Amino acid sequence: MFSQKVYSHFPNSSHDSLSHLSHDLYANQQKQWQMLADGVSALENVQTRAIDCGTFSVRLQYNPKRIVSTGAKVDAASIKERKCFLCVANLPAEQQGVLFKEKYLVLCNPMPIFKEHFTISHIDHIPQSIEEQILVFLELAKELSPEYSIFYNGPKCGASAPDHMHFQASPAGLIPAENEIDERREIKKQIGVVTISAVKNYERSVIVLEGKNEQEMELTFLRLAGAMRVVLNTNEEPMMNVIGSFDDGKWRLIVFVRSKHRPAVFFKEGNDKILISPAAVDIGGLVVTPMEKDFRTVDAEMIKNIYEEVSISNDVLRTIIEKI
Ligand SMILES: [Zn+2]
Numbered sequence: 171m172f173s174q175k176v177y178s179h180f181p182n183s184s185h186d187s188l189s190h191l192s193h194d195l196y197a198n199q200q201k202q203w204q205m206l207a208d209g210v211s212a213l214e215n216v217q218t219r220a221i222d223c224g225t226f227s228v229r230l231q232y233n234p235k236r237i238v239s240t241g242a243k244v245d246a247a248s249i250k251e252r253k254c255f256l257c258v259a260n261l262p263a264e265q266q267g268v269l270f271k272e273k274y275l276v277l278c279n280p281m282p283i284f285k286e287h288f289t290i291s292h293i294d295h296i297p298q299s300i301e302e303q304i305l306v307f308l309e310l311a312k313e314l315s316p317e318y319s320i321f322y323n324g325p326k327c328g329a330s331a332p333d334h335m336h337f338q339a340s341p342a343g344l345i346p347a348e349n350e351i352d353e354r355r356e357i358k359k360q361i362g363v364v365t366i367s368a369v370k371n372y373e374r375s376v377i378v379l380e381g382k383n384e385q386e387m388e389l390t391f392l393r394l395a396g397a398m399r400v401v402l403n404t405n406e407e408p409m410m411n412v413i414g415s416f417d418d419g420k421w422r423l424i425v426f427v428r429s430k431h432r433p434a435v436f437f438k439e440g441n442d443k444i445l446i447s448p449a450a451v452d453i454g455g456l457v458v459t460p461m462e463k464d465f466r467t468v469d470a471e472m473i474k475n476i477y478e479e480v481s482i483s484n485d486v487l488r489t490i491i492e493k494i
Pocket residue numbers: 254255256257258294295296333334
C-alpha cells in the first residue's frame with residue numbers, strides 16, 4: 171500500500187520544513203532499516219584523499235559500496251531487464267519517505283556518499299527529464315535550503331535509473347564545486363533578473379544561472395537547454411549534471427555540460443581500467459572510486475584528463491551561451 175511508504179507529508183499542518191522532515195526521516199530510517207544503518211556506518215570508515223589539481227582541488231572517496239552505482243549497466247536492454255528500484259512497489263519493506271506535494275518521495279539512499287544522502291523519486295515510473303521537472307527542482311532547492319543542496323544526473327550521464335525520474339540531495343557545501351564556483355565565474359549575460367556565467371580555469375564546461383525569481387529561473391533554464399540542444403545538435407535531452415541551491419532569496423544552478431558519460435579508461439581491461447563514472451558529485455569535485463587500486467593511484471593528471479574528456483570545448487560553451 172502506498173500510504174505505508176509515507177513517513178510524513180510536506181507540506182503538513184504543523185508547517186514543518188522539508189529539510190527538518192528529511193533529517194528526521196534519515197534518523198528514523200537508520201533505526202528501522204538495517205541496510206541504511208550499514209551504509210551509514212560503512213561511510214564513517216571510508217578513506218578520502220585530496221588531490222591538488224593546480225587551479226582547483228578534488229577529493230577522492232574510496233567507497234566500495236558504490237560499485238553498484240558506479241559500475242551500473244545503464245544501457246536500454248539492461249534497464250529493461252531489471253526491476254526498477256525506484257518504483258514504490260519495489261522499495262524494500264522497511265523503506266519509507268517524505269511525500270513532497272503528492273508527487274515525489276524523499277528517500278534515504280542506502281549506499282550513501284554523504285552522511286545524509288537522499289534520492290528524491292517521482293511516485294510514477296516516468297523517464298528522467300529535467301526540462302519537464304525544472305520547476306520542482308527549483309522548489310526542492312528552496313524547501314531543502316539552507317541544510318541541503320539538490321542535484322540531477324541526466325539519463326545518459328550518471329543516472330543509474332534513467333527510466334525513473336529522480337533527483338538527489340546532500341548536505342549543502344560538501345560538493346567542492348559549490349564552494350569553488352563563485353570566485354571563478356565570469357558573468358556573460360543577463361536575461362531579466364537572471365545572471366548567466368561561465369566558469370574559468372576549471373577543466374570542466376560549466377554554466378551558472380543565478381536569480382531571485384523562480385519563474386524567470388525556470389524560463390532561462392529552458393532557454394539554456396534549448397540552446398544546448400541546437401548547438402550540440404541533438405533531439406534528446408542535452409547531456410548535463412545540475413547542482414542547485416537556494417541562499418539569501420536567490421537560486422543558483424550549476425550546470426555541467428557533458429560530451430559523454432564515461433571516459434575511455436572506464437572501458438579498459440585489467441590494470442589500465444579506472445572505475446570512475448562521473449555523475450554530478452564526481453564532476454563537482456568529489457570523485458568516488460569503488461576500487462582501492464584507483465583510490466591509491468589516480469593523480470591530478472588523470473582527473474584533469476577525465477574531466478576534459480567528458481566535457482565540451484570552451485568554443486562550444488561560448489556558442490551555447492551566445493544562443494541562450
Ligand atoms: Zn520505476
